[in-house]
Amino acid sequence: MSDQLLWFTTRGAGIVSLILLTAVVCLGITTAIRWQSSEWPRFLTAQLHRNIALLSVAFVAVHVVTSVIDPFTSLGWAAALIPFSSYYRTIWLGLGVISMELTLAVIVTSLLRDRIGRRVWRTVHWLSYAAWPLGVVHGFGTGSDATAVWMLAIQGGCVLAVGLCVIWRLETDRSARRRAEIDARGDVVPWV
């Protein structure tokens, strides 16, 4: 067991990272949509979005560090930082590396938001829509537990959650645009 401790830690931290980052994406979309209810103010969504994102950094770090120092694969640090440089499962690991680096870019620019300005920050923030799916594909492609029933359920749940949030956002944007067009035309027809 003890010689496999790192390996189990890698797997566990990867799964927790997936769940946390899924929550982060969903909360980010919920912030953008401006959803709120009487029990759930908007700042709560935004603050959870931020805090869970910061928490996920710790789990991703554990996931990466334990997989590098685990002697079983002897990946080396280059494999963890340079996409597609790993001899071991080159493609799947490479996608994970890209996902991690995009996520890191999104988080660092968010922390420096005040200094780099809103436009740069927003632009980089859109990368989340690339980072999250890459992470999912990485997990599905190379995760040791990827085809276990419980893990399929977790992955399916995560994809479903983000998928629904994206549809929700597109629908909200569309109806907002329609409302804006009607407002801009200003042709209120009172007799209809």
Added chain:
Amino acid sequence: MAHVITIDRIRCDGYGMCAELLPEMIELDDWGYPILRAGPIPHQLVSHARRAVDVCPVLALRLRTAVPANARS
């Protein structure tokens, strides 16, 4: 040193989180845009003001230190 909040009206998108976090100083109009109460922020509210500024998704708020009128030379 007194603190004041300033709003960049062009940036503001009416997310309304500032009014949730600093209701003592900010309320929302019918369209969800903030109305600031005039005057400096009371000392005990400065940390709340900082959070309100921090949470704004479009960076439309600024917390500034205002020099009191009677301190100007």
